[in-house]
Amino acid sequence: MGGGVYSEGNSEYFSTLSMENALITDNTADQGGGLWFCATGAVTVHETAGAAIFDNTANDAGADFVFTSSSEEVRQATLANNMPGGGSVSWYKDGGIYLLASGDFYPSVNDSVPRYDEKDEDNRPVVVKGSSSNLALKAVVSAEAKAYAQNLTRLVISGNSATYGGGVAANGGLIVGSAAPHQEHHCHKEMAGR
Numbered sequence: 001m002g003g004g005v006y007s008e009g010n011s012e013y014f015s016t017l018s019m020e021n022a023l024i025t026d027n028t029a030d031q032g033g034g035l036w037f038c039a040t041g042a043v044t045v046h047e048t049a050g051a052a053i054f055d056n057t058a059n060d061a062g063a064d065f066v067f068t069s070s071s072e073e074v075r076q077a078t079l080a081n082n083m084p085g086g087g088s089v090s091w092y093k094d095g096g097i098y099l100l101a102s103g104d105f106y107p108s109v110n111d112s113v114p115r116y117d118e119k120d121e122d123n124r125p126v127v128v129k130g131s132s133s134n135l136a137l138k139a140v141v142s143a144e145a146k147a148y149a150q151n152l153t154r155l156v157i158s159g160n161s162a163t164y165g166g167g168v169a170a171n172g173g174l175i176v177g178s179a180a181p182h183q184e185h186h187c188h189k190e191m192a193g194r
Contacts, residue, residue, distance in 0.1 A: 001162055001163065002165045005167070005169075018174075018175045022176055023158065024167040025054055025157075027159065028056070029161060031163070032061075033057045034167045039070040039072070041173065043175075047082045049178055050080050050082075050084060050176050051153075052083040052146070054139045054146060061096060062094050062097070063139075064137055066097060068097060069131075075132065077131045078131070079128040083148075087148050089139050090141075092126065092140060093113070093135075095114070097136050
């Protein structure tokens with residue numbers, strides 16, 4: 001778990017990793033090429049000093065993000081819809097995952113849920129704010145937004161692989177960025193208007 005970074009945690013001991021201005025790209029996994037969370041994990045990615053998560057690959061589900069939830073461990077996921085630099089990111093369903101009734105904390109893949117296809121007109125982006133649902137997602141980002149984010153991020157997690165979470169995996173918590181007002185967003189608007 002966690003080809004680039006792993007954050008420990010479980011039902012008895014919950015630790016939280018904090019990072020800022022992260023670029024999580026070009027990582028590979030079976031589940032959660034970018035980020036992957038066990039049923040004991042939790043995540044908040046803020047807009048301010050947050051993360052640019054895109055162009056990761058997953059063989060089975062969730063190219064950029066997988067979050068697992070169980071009735072025993074009620075944790076939540078929140079993903080920003082803007083990245084460092086102010087560019088927008090849209091999150092789309094990318095396959096399906098579920099937990100077995102046996103209480104296993106590692107998700108199984110639901111093969112009946114299709115992977116993301118940009119040509120599918122029924123695709124609708126999802127908003128992830130305090131979600132406690134099982135999620136397997138793909139980030140869709142414009143080339144311009146990727147370029148802005150790459151120029152502003154300082155922590156690069158790229159080129160890694162693992163079974164779960166090619167970039168980052170967590171059994172504990174992860175907080176990326178802060179809840180403070182987004183300063184870089186204003187720079188992006190000025191640059192985009194020129």
